[in-house]
Amino acid sequence: xxxxxxxxxxxxxxxxxxxxxxxxxxxxxxxxxxxxxxxxxxxxxxxxxxxxxxxxxxxxxxxxxxxxxxxxxxxxxxxxxxxxx
Amino acid sequence: xxxxxxxxxxxxxxxxxxxxxxxxxxxxxxxxxxxxxxxxxxxxxxxxxxxxxxxxxxxxxxxxxxxxxxxxxxxxxxxxxxxxx
Numbered sequence: 386x387x388x389x390x391x392x393x394x395x396x397x398x399x400x401x402x403x404x405x406x407x408x409x410x411x412x413x414x415x416x417x418x419x420x421x422x423x424x425x426x427x428x429x430x431x432x433x434x435x436x437x438x439x440x441x442x443x444x445x446x447x448x449x450x451x452x453x454x455x456x457x458x459x460x461x462x463x464x465x466x467x468x469x470x
Numbered sequence: 471x472x473x474x475x476x477x478x479x480x481x482x483x484x485x486x487x488x489x490x491x492x493x494x495x496x497x498x499x500x501x502x503x504x505x506x507x508x509x510x511x512x513x514x515x516x517x518x519x520x521x522x523x524x525x526x527x528x529x530x531x532x533x534x535x536x537x538x539x540x541x542x543x544x545x546x547x548x549x550x551x552x553x554x555x
Contacts, residue, residue, distance in 0.1 A: 409495060410494060420509060424508055431512060441527065441530065445529055452536055455544065456540065458544060459544060465548050
């Protein structure tokens with residue numbers, strides 16, 4: 386009987402410990418949800434910045450073409466020191 | 471005594487349940503570590519892409535200045551139809 390009472394006390398202790406585990410589980414589950422949310426945000430942000438990089442690279446190509454074109458036009462011109470006909 | 475035996479069975483059941491909780495806790499802790507790692511990776515990637523955007527924007531400014539300069543030079547020139555002196 387004494388042994389059984391001891392077991393009961395052990396059981397109460399374990400019950401108390403299990404409640405602590407449940408609390409910790411709840412906390413960790415919230416943490417996981419929070420981190421998953423942050424991950425989604427990062428994915429969206431990264432996608433947006435990559436799109437912006439593509440856009441800027443296209444703008445650079447356009448400007449390079451413009452510079453090339455202006456240089457070609459320049460090559461066909463001379464300084465205005467001469468009198469135009 | 472019968473009641474105590476029942477309590478002991480309950481206790482064993484709870485012990486079994488607690489082991490399940492510990493397993494789940496372990497799993498969630500690993501998940502948190504994994505997500506924290508992914509978060510760090512995203513932070514690094516995002517920082518790198520933002521730096522790239524800054525760099526591309528500077529390149530665009532440089533090219534804009536070059537285009538402006540070429541246009542100004544063009545304005546001082548005339549087509550080569552005239553004879554140069």
